[in-house]
Amino acid sequence: MSFVSFSDLRTAAYCPRKLYYRRRDDDREPPEEVERVRDLAYRYDDVLEASNAALSAEPIAVSPASYRDRLERTRTRLERTGRWESIRDPVARDRLVTGRHCRGIVHKVLADPLEPSVVSPGRPPERGVWEPHTVQAVAAAKALAWEHETAVETAVLEYPAYGVIRRIELTTRRKALYRRTLRTVRALDGPPARVRNRSKCESCAYASDCGVTTRTLRSLLGLE
Numbered sequence: 001m002s003f004v005s006f007s008d009l010r011t012a013a014y015c016p017r018k019l020y021y022r023r024r025d026d027d028r029e030p031p032e033e034v035e036r037v038r039d040l041a042y043r044y045d046d047v048l049e050a051s052n053a054a055l056s057a058e059p060i061a062v063s064p065a066s067y068r069d070r071l072e073r074t075r076t077r078l079e080r081t082g083r084w085e086s087i088r089d090p091v092a093r094d095r096l097v098t099g100r101h102c103r104g105i106v107h108k109v110l111a112d113p114l115e116p117s118v119v120s121p122g123r124p125p126e127r128g129v130w131e132p133h134t135v136q137a138v139a140a141a142k143a144l145a146w147e148h149e150t151a152v153e154t155a156v157l158e159y160p161a162y163g164v165i166r167r168i169e170l171t172t173r174r175k176a177l178y179r180r181t182l183r184t185v186r187a188l189d190g191p192p193a194r195v196r197n198r199s200k201c202e203s204c205a206y207a208s209d210c211g212v213t214t215r216t217l218r219s220l221l222g223l224e
């Protein structure tokens with residue numbers, strides 16, 4: 001059986017139909033801006049020392065003062081749990097990892113304990129992490145565990161544009177979500193049903209292919 005990629009899992013956890021379109025269009029390269037934001041996650045020390053003017057030129061999503069404040073609080077919290085050093089200086093970066101079922105790039109491999117870090121270019125939720133990132137993190141943790149023949153029970157999610165870093169445990173619920181998504185990806189054949197949560201469609205690049213009328217389109221058509 002072929003390996004499922006982490007990015008396919010993440011997309012399917014957002015919307016299986018979106019994965020169908022991405023595969024159809026072979027649309028897999030991340031935009032350049034994504035790499036710029038991800039790069040911030042490897043320069044936290046520099047970013048914390050940067051002036052407001054220098055920070056303004058970085059791809060951050062909040063004001064320089066708020067950003068520094070958030071990142072400093074994040075650093076203090078992670079120093080207390082002994083994880084800051086591993087996150088700022090991981091043992092490996094952008095490593096291709098192959099597990100029993102899935103394969104993909106682990107943005108950072110952290111040691112003692114072994115765990116993956118997923119670096120997202122986007123916005124974090126108010127609390128916790130988004131479901132697609134949960135699924136990606138579980139897949140990355142399982143693949144690392146498979147390669148190293150050891151248990152991996154936690155993962156880190158970084159949102160560098162916002163100076164936010166969160167750590168999650170691989171709970172039974174999160175592992176079940178991963179398994180459900182894996183089954184969905186493997187069963188993908190024709191276009192699946194549209195998602196019920198239509199707020200997801202607002203930021204979806206396939207809204208017009210999909211035949212979904214988003215708020216942006218409704219306003220362009222003068223329907224609201």
Ligand code: SF4
Pocket residue numbers: 015016017018021193194195200201204205206207208210212
């Ligand atoms: S527009 Fe909505 S239903 Fe259609 S692919 Fe995108 S997220 Fe899924």
